[in-house]
Amino acid sequence: MSQLPSEIKSRINYELARATRIHRSAASPDLPLWIKREDELSSGISGSKLRKYASLLPYLKKKRIRKVGIIGGPNSNNLVGLAQLLKENGIKPLAFIREAGDRSLRGNSLFLDMLLEENERVWVSRKDWECVEDIASKALLESDGETLLLKEGCSGFEGLIGALTLAEDIHRNEEENELKFHRVYIDCGTGLSAMGLILGLELLDQTKPADREIVVTLIAETEAGVRGQLDSFRNELLQTYDLELNATVQVRFRAPTISPKFGSVNQSLFEACRQIARSEGLLLDPTYSVKHYKTAIADLEDNPPAGPSLFVYNGSSLGLCGFQDKLATKS
Numbered sequence: 001m002s003q004l005p006s007e008i009k010s011r012i013n014y015e016l017a018r019a020t021r022i023h024r025s026a027a028s029p030d031l032p033l034w035i036k037r038e039d040e041l042s043s044g045i046s047g048s049k050l051r052k053y054a055s056l057l058p059y060l061k062k063k064r065i066r067k068v069g070i071i072g073g074p075n076s077n078n079l080v081g082l083a084q085l086l087k088e089n090g091i092k093p094l095a096f097i098r099e100a101g102d103r104s105l106r107g108n109s110l111f112l113d114m115l116l117e118e119n120e121r122v123w124v125s126r127k128d129w130e131c132v133e134d135i136a137s138k139a140l141l142e143s144d145g146e147t148l149l150l151k152e153g154c155s156g157f158e159g160l161i162g163a164l165t166l167a168e169d170i171h172r173n174e175e176e177n178e179l180k181f182h183r184v185y186i187d188c189g190t191g192l193s194a195m196g197l198i199l200g201l202e203l204l205d206q207t208k209p210a211d212r213e214i215v216v217t218l219i220a221e222t223e224a225g226v227r228g229q230l231d232s233f234r235n236e237l238l239q240t241y242d243l244e245l246n247a248t249v250q251v252r253f254r255a256p257t258i259s260p261k262f263g264s265v266n267q268s269l270f271e272a273c274r275q276i277a278r279s280e281g282l283l284l285d286p287t288y289s290v291k292h293y294k295t296a297i298a299d300l301e302d303n304p305p306a307g308p309s310l311f312v313y314n315g316s317s318l319g320l321c322g323f324q325d326k327l328a329t330k331s
Contacts, residue, residue, distance in 0.1 A: 002171040002204045004164055007241055016041075016054035017165040022173045022310065027279035031300050032308045034181070035282070036173065038166070039316045045081035046316035048166055048193045052154050053085050055162030060091060066145035067092045069136045071152040074100040075108040075287075075322060077315075078153055083115040094143070095121045096136045098129050107322020153190025160233055163196020164203070170310065171204050182307040185299070187217040187292035187314055191226045195233055197312070202234075202245040213250045215299055217292040220262040223253040256291040257298045263287065270326050285319025286326075 003009065020040055025033040038047045045053070060068065068086055072079040074097055086093045095116055105113050112121070122139060124132050133149065140147040150156060174180055184201075188194045194216050201212055216226065230251075237243060259269050269286040276284055276293060284290045296311050320327065 002168065002175075004168050004200070004203070005241065005243070008161060008164065011055050011058060011161050012165060013054045013058055013162075014165075016057070017051045017162055017169075019169055019172060022177065025311070026281060027276070028297065028300075031297075032305065033296075033300060034179070034308060034310050035280075036170065036310055036312045038312060038314050042081075042316075044084055044318070046077035046318055047314040048163070048312075049078060049081045049154070051162045051165050051196070052159035052192060053081065053162065054165065056150075056154065056156075056159045057085060057089060059158040060148065061089065063148070064146050065091060065148045067094055067140065067143050067147045069094050069096060069140050069147065069149035070154075071096045071132055071136060071150065073098045074112065076112075077108065077319065080108050080111045080115065080318075082150070082154065083112065087115065093120055094136075094140065096124055096132055096139075097121055098132070099123050099125045106324075108318075109322070111321075151190075153192060155190040155192045155229070157233065157236055159192055160196050160199070160237075163193050164200035166193065166197045166312070167200025167204050170197075170201070173310075179308050181310040182211070183213045183215060183305045183309040184312065185215050185217065185292070185296040185309065186312045187219050187288055188226060189220045189288065191216075191221045191229060193314055194226065195230045198230060198249060198251055199234060199237060199245070202247070202249045203243060205246040205249060206244055211248055211250070213252060213305075215296070216251065216253050217295045218253055218255055219288050219291060226253070227251075254295055254299055256295050258291055258294045260291075265323070265326070267326075270323065273320070273327060282313065283317035283320060284313070285315050285317070286323060287319060289313060289315035289319065 020037050022034045022036050041050045070079055070082050070093055079095055083093050136149050186194045186197055198214055259266055265286045269290055272290045273286055276282055
């Protein structure tokens with residue numbers, strides 16, 4: 001089985017970056033589409049985020065970090081996931097949270113309220129949000145012991161190392177099912193999981209060269225932003241390790257075909273959540289995963305692939321928790 005180099009694997013906790021299954025799409029039997037169930041990595045942490053934490057946590061322990069600054073909105077999957085793992089490992093979180101337009105506790109905002117003490121959260125006004133990293137850095141300087149500030153979405157090199165394991169696990173899926181995915185669909189918030197997949201396949205496809213296309217659904221980033229960060233991470237990987245990367249991996253970007261503005265949700269998205277659940281058996285959240293799914297299906301129809309394709313379900317049904325009233329139906 002194709003595996004990451006040992007010097008990279010040694011930095012990853014594989015109890016977190018576990019194997020996940022694939023299965024054929026039930027709703028689109030005429031399309032050569034398989035679905036990768038990254039949502040099954042954890043019951044309390046959303047999708048592939050656990051892969052990023054699988055290298056971040058060992059790094060924090062090695063550096064003896066006592067307090068970690070984390071940044072995000074009141075409904076951030078990343079804040080909820082990190083708060084759980086940091087506390088589990090005896091590391092104190094200090095969350096810098098964007099001021100909420102609606103302060104009612106539901107969904108992730110409720111989970112954050114359960115996880116964090118009052119002295120573990122700092123509310124940052126919307127007008128000051130562009131300066132949140134400066135605000136957080138100054139606050140952490142006043143803390144005792146070793147501290148570290150993580151960027152929003154955990155989008156740093158230490159998290160990227162764990163994100164490479166998605167490509168490794170896709171190689172396992174291919175070998176066990178005697179498949180070769182010509183196209184892989186992944187969504188993009190801050191983009192770290194997508195960049196980890198791209199770089200991981202560039203690395204692992206060296207051993208079994210294959211023309212491969214990755215299609216990224218741009219949920220919360222721009223193509224220019226992702227490509228710039230991808231180049232930076234690629235250079236850092238090459239400088240840190242003695243690696244060769246496969247240039248035959250092609251990357252294409254698509255805007256969502258439904259409700260493209262980030263954070264926007266509407267009745268059509270809730271209807272899509274219900275329709276996909278009933279036809280596909282997937283509980284997709286309206287903020288990310290439904291937009292990603294609808295875009296992937298449209299792309300498959302617009303651009304029929306030469307062979308099997310893989311839809312990476314990076315999210316989690318946890319993302320539905322804040323929308324119960326909108327999803328309720330009598331039909």
